Amino acid sequence: MNVVSYRPTPEELSYTFGGRPPVATIAPGTILEIYTEDCFGGRVRGPADLPSRVCEFPYLNPVTGPFHVAGAEPGDTIALHFVSIEPARDWAVSTTFPHFGALTTTHTTAMLHPPLDEVVWMYDVDVEKGVVRYHARRGDFSVEMPLDPMHGTVGVAPAASESRMTITPDAHGGNMDTPELRAGVTLYLGVNVEGGLFSVGDGHCRQGHGEVCGTAVEAAMNTVVAVELVKGVGTPWPRLEDDDHLMSTGSARPLEDAYRISQHDLVTWTASLTGLDTLDAYQLISQGGEAPVGNVVDTNYTMVAKLPKAYLGCPDAYESAHSRLRALGERYLSSR
Numbered sequence: 185m186n187v188v189s190y191r192p193t194p195e196e197l198s199y200t201f202g203g204r205p206p207v208a209t210i211a212p213g214t215i216l217e218i219y220t221e222d223c224f225g226g227r228v229r230g231p232a233d234l235p236s237r238v239c240e241f242p243y244l245n246p247v248t249g250p251f252h253v254a255g256a257e258p259g260d261t262i263a264l265h266f267v268s269i270e271p272a273r274d275w276a277v278s279t280t281f282p283h284f285g286a287l288t289t290t291h292t293t294a295m296l297h298p299p300l301d302e303v304v305w306m307y308d309v310d311v312e313k314g315v316v317r318y319h320a321r322r323g324d325f326s327v328e329m330p331l332d333p334m335h336g337t338v339g340v341a342p343a344a345s346e347s348r349m350t351i352t353p354d355a356h357g358g359n360m361d362t363p364e365l366r367a368g369v370t371l372y373l374g375v376n377v378e379g380g381l382f383s384v385g386d387g388h389c390r391q392g393h394g395e396v397c398g399t400a401v402e403a404a405m406n407t408v409v410a411v412e413l414v415k416g417v418g419t420p421w422p423r424l425e426d427d428d429h430l431m432s433t434g435s436a437r438p439l440e441d442a443y444r445i446s447q448h449d450l451v452t453w454t455a456s457l458t459g460l461d462t463l464d465a466y467q468l469i470s471q472g473g474e475a476p477v478g479n480v481v482d483t484n485y486t487m488v489a490k491l492p493k494a495y496l497g498c499p500d501a502y503e504s505a506h507s508r509l510r511a512l513g514e515r516y517l518s519s520r
Contacts, residue, residue, distance in 0.1 A: 185516060189217040190248065197221060197246035198383055201339045201356055203347030206252035206381055212413040215516050219272060220248045220335070220385045222402040228277045231304045231321070235279055245350045245359060247337055249383030253413055256380040261419045262340060263502060264382065265370040265509030267408040267516060269333040276307040276316060276389045276403035285398035286480045307401050309389055316389045316401050329390060335407065336361040336400065336479075337386035339422075343376035350385065352483045353435035357422045359386065360433055360486045361395045361479035369426045370506040374419035384409065393477040408516065410509040414502045421449045425506045430454065430491055435484040442487040443475065450489035457499040468495060 190208055198204050210216060222228075223245045227238040235244075253262055282288070282299035289295035308317035315328040339357025342348050353360045357373050365371060373382060387405030424431040432453060434445025450473065455465040472495045478486030493499065500507075 185215060185519070186211060186213060187215045187217065187516070191219040192248050194225065197225065198249060199243055199246055199350055200347045201250075201350060201358060201383060202341040202345070202377075202381070204250055206250050206379060209252040209254055209379070210411050211254045212411060213512070214411050215267070215512065216251070216409045216411055218248045218384060218407050218409065220387050220405045220407060221246050222277065222404050223386050223399065224277065224402065226404060228279070228304060231306060233304060234302050235281070236302060242349060245337060245386055247350050247383035247385030250341065250381035251383070252379030252381060253411060254379075255415070256375045256413050257378060258343070258375055259416060259418050260375040261414040261417050261502060262373045262375060262380045262382055263370055263412040263414055263505040263509060264338065264373070265410040265412070265506065265513055266335070266365070266367050267410055267513035269335060269367045269387065270406045271309045271311055271331070271333060271387070271389055272404040272406050274309050276309050276401045278305045278307065278397070278399045278401055279303060280397050284481065286394060286396045307389065309403065332363065332366060332390040333405065334363050334366045334388050334391065335384055335386060335405070336365075336388050336391070338365065338371055338384050339382065340373045340375060341377045341381035353479070353486050354484060355421055355435075358435070359479070359482050360422065360435060361391065361400070361482065362433065362476065362486060362488050363391050363393065364424055364431055364476060364488055364490070368510070369424050370509055372419045372423040372425070372502060395479045395481055398481045408513070410512045410516070412505050412509055414505055417502060421445060423449070423453065425501055427510075428492055428494070430493055430496070430501060432489045433478065433486060435486045437484055439480060439485045439487065442485045446475070446487045446489040447473075450491060454491065454496055457501060458496050
């Protein structure tokens, strides 16, 4: 088993997809152990650390990478199986921003009312108990919620030598902020440039669908990823697979277009896997599908289309990459 560990220094963190040389070359079949910093780069450590004071735009939402996958070429697909995602600290943070989030004025949704206050909430992270603890800032209310670690930002370099800020989700991946991207899930990303150049970041201890206030329970993570390359198979939009579901994503504005992209991709993907006529697949997904919301706050919004694999006869997607990578991850965990 080939295991590679990488922990970036603050200077080695990346804030774009594309436009940076790789930090390492990874062979398909490798287990990659990485550390990712939170979306504030670890600078917000208490209620007085307002992001507008301790962070510098555009140096927000850092990612670890990029990693060059040996042999990856445009037209291929990189499969990333998230073996484990574990909080690296016993605290996490969330905030409201004056002009960011689903329920406030923004530069594109101009309103005359005052912007929201900039407020920081600190969360206790209890890995042993499997919870995060919320504490109200303007009252004595507190509650425990289940720990559900995920990564909000994963992607590859865009095509045509383009460089995109990590806060933007699109066809290359990016800041999709879907809670579906948790341990046990395989993410499929289409390769646009030689090596693919994938990066991972933006760990969340948990997040509600939509990420309504603009931030989740933001945390540094120790993450293990199993990497594979599927040659000659393209992926138009990021796709996910777990043991029971196939999922397609779409990122755009307005939200209806993100929804349409994700549904269109799932319909055409399942039709190609099963041989169903497109309208037959459309009908099946219309009645059996789900539509979890990723985010409604970023520069593009993200929707997910989700269908149980059992409805399709459990087809083998991407040459059974999910099953192989899951088995590889299990061998890794048993060897620890």
